[in-house]
Amino acid sequence: MARRTGRRPGKPETREAILAAARTAFAERGFDAASIRAIAAAADVDPALVHHYFGSKDQLFLAAMEAPIDPREVLPKVLAGDREGIGERLVRAFLGVWDSPAGAAGVGLLRSAVSNEWTARLLREFLTTQVLRRVLDQLEVDPAELPLRGSLVASQLMGLAMMRHVVRLEPVASAAPETLVAAIGPTVQRYLTGDLPA
Amino acid sequence: MARRTGRRPGKPETREAILAAARTAFAERGFDAASIRAIAAAADVDPALVHHYFGSKDQLFLAAMEAPIDPREVLPKVLAGDREGIGERLVRAFLGVWDSPAGAAGVGLLRSAVSNEWTARLLREFLTTQVLRRVLDQLEVDPAELPLRGSLVASQLMGLAMMRHVVRLEPVASAAPETLVAAIGPTVQRYLTGDLPA
Structure with a gap:
């Protein structure tokens, strides 16, 4: 038996077809220009099924690129607080993700x-649309x-x-997060x- | 006919044995701890032959890691000038190398x-001993x-x-060097x- 997760799994081959079409669309056209409608057409399914399986376009994108985290779970902490502290908070949150188990997947992605x-x-689309734009929109x-x-x-x-995490240049490789x-x-x-x- | 280069080629198999032993030694022990004597022993040649083929330990290291440039050709320009301008001069020199034909080899190395x-x-040893130490020693x-x-x-x-050069995130990917x-x-x-x- 496959393990259950919180997300409705759908038929594996349908899910995979949607993810493959999404990867192509996001890489070729970029996140903003790629549409759920076009991705559904390329996967030969109804757009409603894409939403049913994956939720929003953001969520489909994160699934397609196998993102180890959803930045929307981390960014509220970065964005809450004074404008003068956002640099430190962003570095702190970034290190928190990379030093967590998600970091191994991050290394794989890199x-x-x-x-x-x-x-x-x-990765470029991820950085731009899922992380940087959301931070900069607040400033x-x-x-x-x-x-x-x-x-x-x-x-x-x-x-x-x-x-x-990759080249492991000391002392950055093992410095305490707050030093960095x-x-x-x-x-x-x-x-x-x-x-x-x- | 093989093309001639400025460097005395030596027997290909001897050169390759020395380079392989050097790669192992520099990666396992680090640049400082690796000795020409031990590398020569591992390659089963006389240390004098290593010097004859490759010159100094620095030069052997650059050959072993197939470094696209010798930082000693670039760093004098970085180090000449006032202390307050060294950050800009280092970025300028770095971009000059990466934007040159050597940049393609740099991408390969990365x-x-x-x-x-x-x-x-x-790469870690290269950055530390061939670039950063030489810059920081002057400060x-x-x-x-x-x-x-x-x-x-x-x-x-x-x-x-x-x-x-790799992820090609705009506008950093195509910005004028002086902007960066x-x-x-x-x-x-x-x-x-x-x-x-x-």
Whole structure:
């Protein structure tokens, strides 16, 4: 017997067809342009069935890329609090996820993204639409600057994950989380809300 | 006919035996602890032959890890100039290497390091002994802080390479180098010479 999970499983082959179509659509068109309707058509199922199996487009995307966490479970803590502390809170939450059991899946995703162009595209869409946009939407910064700010934050945080969990460069690899929060928080804060070059 | 290069080629099988022994030694023991003498013994050749084929231990290491550049050709420009500008100069030099033809080899090295523990170790030794130590040795900072400073710099710069050249997250992927120098230079400067958590 397959183990039960909280999510309605659906027929395995139908689920898999939807996930495959979703991966293609999200990687080729990006999260925003990919539609449930087009994904359903590519999988030859009714759009209502996609919603029934996976819920929202966000949830389908997380399932398609096998995301180890749903950022919506973590981000409220990051977003609650003063604007001046968001850099430290984001680094703290990021380390919390990577230092948890989900971190192993994160390393797997990073490995795959580095060797596989499609996973790289999915990771890019994940960072942009599921994490960075949600953080930046809460901050009063010039919308024209959001992409640069977001990709600078990603460069620092993904580099941190690389050095701590993949390359294991000491002392970043085994430093106490709060040491890294204090060291890297101000960087992320500046990328999010500080002055940037035009 | 094989193409001639500037370096004396030596017998291919002897060279390859030395390089294989060097890879093992540098990955297992680290750059500092690995000795030419032990590498020569493992390859069953005279130490003088290792020097004859490869030159210094630094040069042997760069050959063993197939480093696309010798940092000693780039770092003098980074190190020449005022202390307050070293962050920007390091980012500029880093981007110059990654945006050059050597960048493709850098991407290959990064891919390999992410999927292969031994390449990760060699990359770690490369960053530490060939790049970061040489930069930090020029700065008057507390020697006890050097490892943390170095690994913070690595986390930002390798994350930049990942986002610009592998994941290709826009606008970092196609930004003008000077935009990134202005945005990321102050981060690297703070990691090198600024106040850090104890």
